[in-house]
Amino acid sequence: MTLAVDNLQVADLVRGVSFEIGAGERVGLIGESGSGKSLTALSVLGLLPEGLRATGSVRLGGRELLDASEKDLSPLRGREMAMVFQEPMTALNPAMRVGRQVTEPFRAHRRRARPAEELLAAVGLPGTARAYPHQLSGGQRQRVVLAMALANDPSLLICDEPTTALDVTVQAQILSLIKTSLPAESSLLFITHDLAVVASVCDRVLVMLDGEIVEHGPARDVLTAPQHAYTQRLLAASDLGATR
Ligand SMILES: Nc1ncnc2c1ncn2[C@@H]1O[C@H](COP(=O)(O)OP(=O)(O)OP(=O)(O)O)[C@@H](O)[C@H]1O
Numbered sequence: 001m002t003l004a005v006d007n008l009q010v011a012d013l014v015r016g017v018s019f020e021i022g023a024g025e026r027v028g029l030i031g032e033s034g035s036g037k038s039l040t041a042l043s044v045l046g047l048l049p050e051g052l053r054a055t056g057s058v059r060l061g062g063r064e065l066l067d068a069s070e071k072d073l074s075p076l077r078g079r080e081m082a083m084v085f086q087e088p089m090t091a092l093n094p095a096m097r098v099g100r101q102v103t104e105p106f107r108a109h110r111r112r113a114r115p116a117e118e119l120l121a122a123v124g125l126p127g128t129a130r131a132y133p134h135q136l137s138g139g140q141r142q143r144v145v146l147a148m149a150l151a152n153d154p155s156l157l158i159c160d161e162p163t164t165a166l167d168v169t170v171q172a173q174i175l176s177l178i179k180t181s182l183p184a185e186s187s188l189l190f191i192t193h194d195l196a197v198v199a200s201v202c203d204r205v206l207v208m209l210d211g212e213i214v215e216h217g218p219a220r221d222v223l224t225a226p227q228h229a230y231t232q233r234l235l236a237a238s239d240l241g242a243t244r
Helices: 037-045 098-108 116-122 138-150 168-181 195-201 219-224 229-237
Strands: 003-010 014-021 026-030 054-060 081-084 156-160 187-191 204-209 212-218
Touching (some): 003 037, 014 212, 026 195, 098 116, 138 168, 212 229
Parallel strands (some): 026 187, 156 187
């Protein structure tokens, strides 16, 4: 399913943002803190904070999402579109065993549940169904969130800095899990400020600065021969730039 964002505007924080992600494409959205990456993602999901409104167009598989009601959007979330944010505890219920949480997307969408143990084993957490979130490490919690996000084989997965809060080895494990467990035909929008992550996960990259997309292209081109001065600075300041 194609995600098509056209002339997205959120106050003066996201300005005329347009991009498409085709079925099976993995697209990175990079840019410094405050450049509007999260607001772009939240607009797609219909989850903008109170007081902010998006205009323009966001279509998933041809369906317009921006003017859809909450009643129309909520069945899509967790089914057609799933998300993984930086801090897994914001997505988990601290008082519910993780086995019950990973099967929640099936109940929410009235679908026949796959066994919790199977979903947890698929993200490398066998035998944890009876654990509560606080009994797991940060990386394990993010695996639980990923199991929930992937439970219904979403057409679009949005990850907003999913590994930023984790230590480096765990980051690598979660990234590899995202790469291997996302169905081949699902689209991915991956927000990060880490260019090495983009290089390892994404086919294409969008670069955001002050609410606008200032550069986009195949990840390998943007990361080796950036055109915009901002992307050049970003690359020079990164580990990728330092090793060139
Ligand atoms: N509820 C809000 N009301 C007004 N301004 C907001 C609101 N939420 C975010 N902003 C502002 O919008 C701008 C873009 O925020 P956004 O969270 O999209 O940035 P980001 O690129 O995702 O940054 P980060 O990498 O730090 O998450 C920032 O200047 C932020 O202060």
